[in-house]
Amino acid sequence: MNAHVMVFAPAPQLTVTIDQPNDEPEIHLHPGGQGVWQARMITCLGTRVVLCASLGGEIGQVxxxxxxxxxxxxKVVRRDSSSGGYVHDRRDGRRDEIVDVPGHALNRHELDDLYNLALGEGLLAPVSVLSGPGDPSLVPPDIYRRLAADLGRNGSRVVVDLSGDHLRAVLESGVSFLKVSHEELLRDGMADDDSEAELTRVLYELHATGAESVVVSRADEPALTLVNGEVYEVHMPRLEAIDPRGAGDSMTAGVAAVLAAGGDLELAVRTGAAAGGLNVTRHGLGTGRQDSIAGLVERVQLAPIGSGRQDRMTPDDFAGRAAGS
Structure with a gap:
């Protein structure tokens, strides 16, 4: 059987978009949510995906x-309560939210069924992606901690794109690869500021507390990544963005697809950066042409942080700083 990725998407959403590319308005219905967008990009990269989700109510039927x-x-667990969704209007070139209904939290029996489903499918996959719910209240962090532990202990490489309590939970168990944004680190009190030195410190701290490799995205600035004990800036060509949303999800997807195919970490990060960079040039989250992404990968470079500088931070520096704090 070909290598594939299990994507844990506990609470997908229905997205309703009002658009007007020509004279008449149009209404588009799509599945959405972080896990759906990641699965879509992994599929675009030619890798098979098993998507484990819960669906319920009229929205779930759609x-x-x-x-x-x-x-x-x-693979679906059907729930008694309703899935969520949102409606937004982008006729004027902006994204104006009309209504956002997060859905209902999963009950204990639904969580048990979903956990068993994701665990069983994840044990069959070389890589499992744990995606977050649109609203943190829908799925408790401990589900992520247990799933990361059980999958990791039994040979699946766990890739996560989480923040807040859900991130702290999986770090307790350990993960193969973590993607997080600098905005999330600042919001959650895990970084004091967005300086390169501070984010480098956080990279080493995240590694020390449970993440083997880490990428911190920085909006318009080059992402920072910790791979094999070395911190790099991720440099790629400047591309004009149509919709900057979803770049991080596509980056996570690119990493997972390469790792599932047996690629190394540096290629995984470069492919993730290319997938994220190309996605912002398109309408539609988690979309892109495989050949275009492959062409862009060759232009992505990993440059060691602080090369030739006296203030370069190393793992020993971090350990000494942590011991003295």
Whole structure:
């Protein structure tokens, strides 16, 4: 069987977009949420995906065939409560939110069923992606801690794009690869500021507390990554963005796809950066052409942080600083 990725997407959303590319307005329905967008990009990169999700209510009835049409292998736990969704209007070139309904939290029995489903499918996959719910209240952090532990202990490489309590939970268990944004680190009190030195310190701290490799995205600035004990800036060509949303999800997807195929970490980061960079040039989250992404990978460079500088921080520096704090 070909290598594949299990994506844990506990609470997908229905996205309703009002658009007007020509004279008449249009309404578009799509499945959404972090896990769906990641699965879509992994599929674009030619890697098979098994998507494990919970769906319920009228929204869930609409979501299921839409998700099945994405080209993923869909595994569903059907729930009594309703899935969530949102409506936004982008006719004037902006994204104006009209309504956002997060859905209901999963109950204990639904969580048990979803956990068993994701664990069983994840144990069959070389890489598992744990994606966050749109609203943190929908799924408790401990589900992520347990899933990361059980998958990691049994040979699946766990890739996460989480923040807040859900991130802290998986770090307790350990993960193979973590993607987080600098805005999330600042919001959650995990970084004091957005300086290069501070974010480098945080990279080493995240590694020390449970993440083997880490990428911190920095909006328009080059991402920072810790790979094999070395911190790099991720440099790529400047591209004009149509929609900057979703770059991080596509980056995570690119990393997972390469790791599932047996690629090394540096290639995984470069492919993730290329997938994220190309996604912002398109309408539609988690989309892109595989050949275009492959062409962009060759232009992504990992440059060691502080090369030739006296203030370069090393793992020993971090350890000494932590011991003295």
């Amino acid at each position: 979501l299921e065939p839409l998700m099945a049409s994405e080209g993923v292998e869909l």
